[in-house]
Amino acid sequence: MGRVDIANVKKTFENKENASSFTVFENVDLTVEPGEFVSLLGPSGCGKSTLLNIVAGLDRATAGKVQVGERIVKEPGSDRGVVFQEAALMPWLTAVENVAFAIRKKMKKTEATERAKEFLKLVHLSKFVDAYPHELSGGMKQRVAIARALAMDPEILLMDEPFGALDEQTRTMLHREVQFIWEETRKTIIFVTHNIREAIMLSDRIVLMGTRPGGIRKIFPVNFPRPRTPSSQEFTKLEAEIMEILGGEIEKVMREEMGDDFHSKKASLLYSTHRDMGDNI
Numbered sequence: 219m220g221r222v223d224i225a226n227v228k229k230t231f232e233n234k235e236n237a238s239s240f241t242v243f244e245n246v247d248l249t250v251e252p253g254e255f256v257s258l259l260g261p262s263g264c265g266k267s268t269l270l271n272i273v274a275g276l277d278r279a280t281a282g283k284v285q286v287g288e289r290i291v292k293e294p295g296s297d298r299g300v301v302f303q304e305a306a307l308m309p310w311l312t313a314v315e316n317v318a319f320a321i322r323k324k325m326k327k328t329e330a331t332e333r334a335k336e337f338l339k340l341v342h343l344s345k346f347v348d349a350y351p352h353e354l355s356g357g358m359k360q361r362v363a364i365a366r367a368l369a370m371d372p373e374i375l376l377m378d379e380p381f382g383a384l385d386e387q388t389r390t391m392l393h394r395e396v397q398f399i400w401e402e403t404r405k406t407i408i409f410v411t412h413n414i415r416e417a418i419m420l421s422d423r424i425v426l427m428g429t430r431p432g433g434i435r436k437i438f439p440v441n442f443p444r445p446r447t448p449s450s451q452e453f454t455k456l457e458a459e460i461m462e463i464l465g466g467e468i469e470k471v472m473r474e475e476m477g478d479d480f481h482s483k484k485a486s487l488l489y490s491t492h493r494d495m496g497d498n499i
């Protein structure tokens with residue numbers, strides 16, 4: 219239950235127009251234990267979303283295999299709930315109707331509504347069950363999306379930069395929320411992020427991915443207790459360790475994208491400014 223095995227996975231995208239191909243990553247091996255919270259962290263384009271989509275069954279691996287428990291992943295399934303950066307709620311339905319819609323085939327309407335309310339309570343939205351998406355803030359919409367994914371009772375929750383589009387304050391609040399949900403439900407969570415602090419705040423382990431060649435660079439266990447404080451010594455020490463490798467990966471990406479315009483000093487300056495602002499990188 220809830221265990222994810224990613225074995226020797228490779229992903230190549232074919233470009234039919236110019237008959238070329240591009241391998242995003244290969245030899246990716248990762249086991250996520252039941253109830254574990256694992257973040258995928260890495261520079262833009264290293265394939266975090268691609269890997270998550272393969273686990274979700276929304277994309278196929280070119281080689282290797284992904285298993286959830288004993289089942290080989292070939293397509294999306296109710297054992298895996300996905301939350302994306304945009305909540306993608308149906309604007310003509312209220313919060314409770316949005317959540318109930320996702321489970322209405324499995325049970326009677328009244329039961330689906332009750333269950334939807336239960337999960338909106340879990341994400342602390344009881345007061346907003348009858349609100350329409352346009353009446354909700356970005357953070358609230360994401361909480362509805364999380365409630366919708368949880369209402370299907372998946373073994374695994376796959377989250378693709380769920381807070382990437384939100385402001386810092388809302389993101390901090392939702393970190394607490396996700397931590398609470400994870401502690402309450404003990405779902406296995408795989409969480410894609412650009413943000414080192416977010417990864418350290420939430421995860422049991424952080425999987426650092428890189429590019430050219432794409433793959434896993436290093437896995438960092440986060441061994442200190444929650445709730446975690448970014449100013450603590452153990453937090454900043456781990457942040458610096460991760461940054462050391464991630465900084466090099468980001469420079470590689472920038473060098474490739476900017477060609478002759480690239481200045482390594484400028485890149486590290488830009489990077490540390492973003493870091494000091496607690497920003498995404």
Ligand SMILES: Nc1ncnc2c1ncn2[C@@H]1O[C@H](COP(=O)(O)OP(=O)(O)OP(=O)(O)O)[C@@H](O)[C@H]1O
Nearest residue numbers: 231232242260261262263264265266267268269412
């Ligand atoms: N359908 C596709 N066809 C061709 N190339 C693709 C496709 N989807 C993704 N890619 C490429 O694969 C690489 C990995 O993309 P992916 O979105 O997984 O990276 P990422 O690490 O999640 O990036 P970001 O953090 O910017 O979202 C990128 O170079 C991207 O352009």
